[in-house]
Amino acid sequence: MPTDGSEVERYDKLLGAQLEEVHWYVDRAGPSSTTVLIQGESGTGKELVAEALHWRSQRKGELVRLNCGAIPEGLVDSELFGHERGSFTGADAGRAGHFEAANNGTLFLDEVGNMPPRLQARLLRVLQSGAITRIGSSKPKPLNVRVLAATNADLWAMCERGEFRKDLYYRLNVVSIVLKPLRERRDDILLLADAFLLKYLPSARFALCAIEAMQAYEWPGNVRELDHAVQRAALFCDGIAVRAKDLGIAIRTPDAPSVPTLSRMDEVERDMLVRALEAAGGVQRVAAATLGITERVMSYKVHKFGIVNTLRRPGGKGGKTQVDSVREQPGVEGVDGPSLSQGGTEMEGGEQVVE
Ligand SMILES: Nc1ncnc2c1ncn2[C@@H]1O[C@H](COP(=O)(O)OP(=O)(O)OP(=O)(O)O)[C@@H](O)[C@H]1O
Numbered sequence: 001m002p003t004d005g006s007e008v009e010r011y012d013k014l015l016g017a018q019l020e021e022v023h024w025y026v027d028r029a030g031p032s033s034t035t036v037l038i039q040g041e042s043g044t045g046k047e048l049v050a051e052a053l054h055w056r057s058q059r060k061g062e063l064v065r066l067n068c069g070a071i072p073e074g075l076v077d078s079e080l081f082g083h084e085r086g087s088f089t090g091a092d093a094g095r096a097g098h099f100e101a102a103n104n105g106t107l108f109l110d111e112v113g114n115m116p117p118r119l120q121a122r123l124l125r126v127l128q129s130g131a132i133t134r135i136g137s138s139k140p141k142p143l144n145v146r147v148l149a150a151t152n153a154d155l156w157a158m159c160e161r162g163e164f165r166k167d168l169y170y171r172l173n174v175v176s177i178v179l180k181p182l183r184e185r186r187d188d189i190l191l192l193a194d195a196f197l198l199k200y201l202p203s204a205r206f207a208l209c210a211i212e213a214m215q216a217y218e219w220p221g222n223v224r225e226l227d228h229a230v231q232r233a234a235l236f237c238d239g240i241a242v243r244a245k246d247l248g249i250a251i252r253t254p255d256a257p258s259v260p261t262l263s264r265m266d267e268v269e270r271d272m273l274v275r276a277l278e279a280a281g282g283v284q285r286v287a288a289a290t291l292g293i294t295e296r297v298m299s300y301k302v303h304k305f306g307i308v309n310t311l312r313r314p315g316g317k318g319g320k321t322q323v324d325s326v327r328e329q330p331g332v333e334g335v336d337g338p339s340l341s342q343g344g345t346e347m348e349g350g351e352q353v354v355e
């Protein structure tokens, strides 16, 4: 992997066109030993970002995870710092804690907001000194551990309420990565959904009603919920097309039938697609590569925007290629989507599945 600032390989599990900023932080902060605080709602991919940072760091040691909210308070000290033999009843043998296990690697403190105050003070001392002292020992042990922390709580609000130490907050928050909820990066919904479908049932495609339902849904459980919805749909669909009902999510139906209109964002996206297709001579695979999306997602989008992807060669051979940008709304009754002749298949009940 180059370290000279040239193009770097990405952590391929962390998908999303709208995660550019996150990838940028991972590329910059990953190789350092800086502490990073990863914040975001549940299911937004905090653990994946921690994995990406560890992967990018190329540290020889392991990525050790500790869920600070899942260990009984009395045991957290020992879990984190380890203990010496006989240091408490039942400690028949000495044991290394998570910090030692992460030596030369990364310690990921998940749900750090749930760390008891007493332990917060101890953690701060360890981060400042770079050494741990096992319970029952008086000898500090220097370690080389990179610490990453994650929380879905508003840690600063917890500081203001006196529930989390401000000095620890500052120590953890050297670099801050905030993951937006999925509903605030809707362009990633289809991209992620398609990647999950490819994993669970590669032979299937989304019907347009499913795409619309996914785009309209709020996804309170974020990417995790989307992953589960697609997993479920892969089980319950007919094996060819995933329809809205297969996803098991609340489908928003408009009060009155209306002709959908393109938002400004949609206009911009559609324009980009048309341009990329024109530049690629109408070849979706090439246009998709230019835009950094998969061919399948390109195909969905072409159908979503009703782009008529026909090559025209005005004046015969050698003429300029052109992609028609007819403003047709797929899925609207009465409008025959021209896209069906370009790879789409009409299904029962007028649903279209994008191929
Ligand atoms: N950008 C992404 N690309 C692909 N998969 C993702 C992405 N973000 C999240 N996921 C998937 O969503 C699920 C939840 O991700 P993760 O465990 O990292 O979330 P989290 O923010 O740590 O959630 P929690 O706060 O509940 O622990 C995982 O299956 C993960 O693979």
Ligand SMILES: [Mg+2]
Pocket (backbone or CB within 6 Å): 046, 047, 110
């Ligand atoms: Mg997590």
